[in-house]
Amino acid sequence: MKDCLTLVNGHLTEQQKNAYWNDGYLFPIDVANETQAKNWRNSLEKIECDWLDNGLALPLNTYKRVNAQVVMPLACEIGLHEPILDAVEGILGPDVMLYSVEFLTKEAQTKHIVTMHQDLAYWGMGDMDNILTAWLALSPATSVSGCMDFVCGSHKNEILSHEDSFDEHNLLSRGQEIKVDVANSDKVAVELRPGAMSLHHGLTIHGSGPNQSDDRRIGVAIRYVSAKMRKAGGVKDYAISARGTFDDDSFTTYAPPSTLFSKNSMAKYEEIRTEQAKVMMAGAKKGSEIY
Numbered sequence: 001m002k003d004c005l006t007l008v009n010g011h012l013t014e015q016q017k018n019a020y021w022n023d024g025y026l027f028p029i030d031v032a033n034e035t036q037a038k039n040w041r042n043s044l045e046k047i048e049c050d051w052l053d054n055g056l057a058l059p060l061n062t063y064k065r066v067n068a069q070v071v072m073p074l075a076c077e078i079g080l081h082e083p084i085l086d087a088v089e090g091i092l093g094p095d096v097m098l099y100s101v102e103f104l105t106k107e108a109q110t111k112h113i114v115t116m117h118q119d120l121a122y123w124g125m126g127d128m129d130n131i132l133t134a135w136l137a138l139s140p141a142t143s144v145s146g147c148m149d150f151v152c153g154s155h156k157n158e159i160l161s162h163e164d165s166f167d168e169h170n171l172l173s174r175g176q177e178i179k180v181d182v183a184n185s186d187k188v189a190v191e192l193r194p195g196a197m198s199l200h201h202g203l204t205i206h207g208s209g210p211n212q213s214d215d216r217r218i219g220v221a222i223r224y225v226s227a228k229m230r231k232a233g234g235v236k237d238y239a240i241s242a243r244g245t246f247d248d249d250s251f252t253t254y255a256p257p258s259t260l261f262s263k264n265s266m267a268k269y270e271e272i273r274t275e276q277a278k279v280m281m282a283g284a285k286k287g288s289e290i291y
């Protein structure tokens with residue numbers, strides 16, 4: 001595993017910012033110590049234990065897998081964690097919104113994978129440079145446990161053609177995969193210790209293999225947009241204000257939830273899910289739900 005990058009007072013250096021724009025990613029960045037990462041993991045696992053069969057309108061996994069920040073205070077706590085925002089600000093600038101928090105778990109010794117894709121292929125974002133993903137490890141992310149692989153410089157492509165597989169072992173909503181073969185030698189393994197994160201551009205080609213380890217591989221993918229972001233076709237979307245200022249032209253903002261799965265936050269979740277599904281599942285041959 002590579003040593004974590006040295007930041008200056010928690011902020012990215014010019015050299016690190018340049019590396020992000022050149023390569024389409026940056027890692028490993030230390031944003032939480034071992035105890036903090038363990039506490040977050042424990043809180044997530046307690047929710048999984050308490051709420052698995054607890055009468056939620058949708059399967060628990062749906063809430064964890066997309067827009068968890070709408071209904072889970074834990075997701076907001078992670079998404080608004082200052083050291084993460086300090087690094088994100090170095091790329092997106094001072095006005096940052098929290099767009100989505102996604103808990104991406106691969107159970108020990110399972111076949112789940114993420115096929116090579118570009119995030120922006122289906123998100124309907126008009127603007128490619130004003131969105132990024134911070135992916136935080138809550139358990140060791142290694143080549144054995146199914147860490148992500150990035151393709152260096154691939155964000156310099158436009159959105160490439162993708163194909164939907166809807167494979168049951170694919171963690172992605174449509175099982176989408178770029179129609180280009182990526183050689184193993186072009187893949188950079190994004191190995192992270194718990195509490196470290198990577199940043200990646202929305203056009204960076206990436207995916208991940210199965211978890212062949214004896215521990216769960218737990219990651220939190222946090223999507224941020226800058227206040228400059230405008231969605232294609234003037235479509236409005238939803239976000240939580242994280243830092244700085246923004247106008248309401250493109251994103252409707254809403255407050256972080258104060259309690260887990262509250263009635264109000266569940267109604268907001270449904271509203272957002274319905275609106276986003278119209279964009280994300282446009283043209284899909286099967287189904288119209290996001291996850």
Ligand SMILES: O=C(O)CCC(=O)C(=O)O
Pocket residue numbers: 104114119133135146147148206207208219221
């Ligand atoms: O968690 C993974 O393995 C893949 C995550 C991913 O595709 C993403 O964060 O964009």
